[in-house]
Amino acid sequence: METAYLQDKLAGYFTWFHQHPEPGNGEVETTARIREILHDAGIEVLDGRSGGLLKTGLAARIQGKTDTPVVALRCDIDGLPITEASGLPYASRKAGFMHACGHDFHTASLLGAALLLNEGKETLEGTVKLLFQPAEEGGGGAQQVLDSHVLDDVREIYGLHVAANHASGLIGISPGGTHAGVGGFKISITGKGSHGAAPHHARDPIVAAAQLINTAQVIISRNTNPFDQGVLSFTHLEAGNTWNVIPEKALLEGTFRAFTDEKLAWIARRLQECCRAAAEAMGVTVDFSWRMYTMATNNHTALSEFAAETARALGLTVIPAEPVMGGEDFALYQKKIPGVFWTIGINSPEGAHHPGFIADMSQLSSAACFSAALARNSLARLSGKP
Ligand SMILES: [Zn+2]
Ligand SMILES: [Zn+2]
Numbered sequence: 378m379e380t381a382y383l384q385d386k387l388a389g390y391f392t393w394f395h396q397h398p399e400p401g402n403g404e405v406e407t408t409a410r411i412r413e414i415l416h417d418a419g420i421e422v423l424d425g426r427s428g429g430l431l432k433t434g435l436a437a438r439i440q441g442k443t444d445t446p447v448v449a450l451r452c453d454i455d456g457l458p459i460t461e462a463s464g465l466p467y468a469s470r471k472a473g474f475m476h477a478c479g480h481d482f483h484t485a486s487l488l489g490a491a492l493l494l495n496e497g498k499e500t501l502e503g504t505v506k507l508l509f510q511p512a513e514e515g516g517g518g519a520q521q522v523l524d525s526h527v528l529d530d531v532r533e534i535y536g537l538h539v540a541a542n543h544a545s546g547l548i549g550i551s552p553g554g555t556h557a558g559v560g561g562f563k564i565s566i567t568g569k570g571s572h573g574a575a576p577h578h579a580r581d582p583i584v585a586a587a588q589l590i591n592t593a594q595v596i597i598s599r600n601t602n603p604f605d606q607g608v609l610s611f612t613h614l615e616a617g618n619t620w621n622v623i624p625e626k627a628l629l630e631g632t633f634r635a636f637t638d639e640k641l642a643w644i645a646r647r648l649q650e651c652c653r654a655a656a657e658a659m660g661v662t663v664d665f666s667w668r669m670y671t672m673a674t675n676n677h678t679a680l681s682e683f684a685a686e687t688a689r690a691l692g693l694t695v696i697p698a699e700p701v702m703g704g705e706d707f708a709l710y711q712k713k714i715p716g717v718f719w720t721i722g723i724n725s726p727e728g729a730h731h732p733g734f735i736a737d738m739s740q741l742s743s744a745a746c747f748s749a750a751l752a753r754n755s756l757a758r759l760s761g762k763p
Contacts, residue, residue, distance in 0.1 A: 391738050415507075423436045439507070451510055482740075485741055490748035520706075550719045558704065565628055573623055582625065583624070588658065615628045648665065676717045
């Protein structure tokens with residue numbers, strides 16, 4: 378396929394996806410459009426018992442010379458509840474929703490990889506599964522995919538994310554963790570309300586919350602080795618509803634992130650200790666709960682080198698991937714399947730999740746060619762025919 382022809386085709390797909398963002402687990406039109414494009418290209422969509430248990434999103438399959446080995450290419454397809462302010466002629470047509478994380482770019486480029494692999498499938502040393510994952514933005518999409526068993530026979534998995542602040546086309550690859558593990562917490566403080574003029578009759582949950590927030594700052598700033606990455610942010614604080622009443626309750630929420638499971642569990646433990654201390658000091662009850670949203674990504678060392686070589690052989694420039702504290706549920710796959718999560722620069726004027734985010738669509742064909750080459754070359758290596 379001519380690169381210019383492919384690029385044109387993918388730009389068309391991309392602008393359609395950009396105009397039609399849908400929230401995680403609600404990607405109905407998006408899934409139908411992906412299905413239609415794959416169907417028109419004669420690519421098998423896995424339905425029913427072979428991996429079609431997903432309500433939104435889908436998996437497809439391109440079989441080469443043999444059924445095995447199997448490798449997977451993954452993209453995510455969900456948009457975000459953000460009102461677009463990019464000024465683009467192809468801006469979102471859905472009020473309040475936007476593709477502000479580049480998942481439209483990921484989807485279009487994976488469709489491009491599918492077309493390329495399908496075109497050359499008679500020389501493919503195995504089978505490629507194409508995964509259009511729903512609900513990456515906190516909606517549990519990767520877990521749904523794992524529960525569907527569509528990846529059970531997959532030996533290696535590759536996924537991409539756009540890098541907003543990298544120059545267009547730069548490929549970012551690093552071994553180990555590039556996206557942090559993500560924990561979230563909720564703290565309910567129950568004290569005793571009273572007149573604002575009689576604090577001695579109250580057990581003030583607002584002062585307890587303030588103290589707790591302050592104390593918790595030491596977890597990262599004083600207890601953590603400065604060379605070890607971690608972050609803790611309180612993001613939601615709610616108490617009271619007027620100016621002259623001390624309320625009974627306060628609610629706090631927040632997130633903490635780090636690159637190892639041990640570190641995440643340790644932050645949660647320290648936070649719990651801060652809660653206990655605040656409860657004791659202030660005479661309030663503090664109820665603390667937390668959960669993991671995703672663990673950190675973990676790029677396989679040898680496969681990262683393989684991916685970098687594959688990119689260079691295509692004439693692409695490879696730089697180290699920039700580690701971010703944002704989470705990415707591709708990490709769930711990497712707990713089971715060795716893989717690489719790589720980035721491609723798209724030179725956006727604003728970062729991901731910003732209403733002014735813009736992905737440089739001229740890089741679609743490049744991302745598609747690289748994805749296709751990763752699948753093709755890994756199958757050749759796995760089947761001993763490099
Ligand atoms: Zn995102
Ligand atoms: Zn994303």
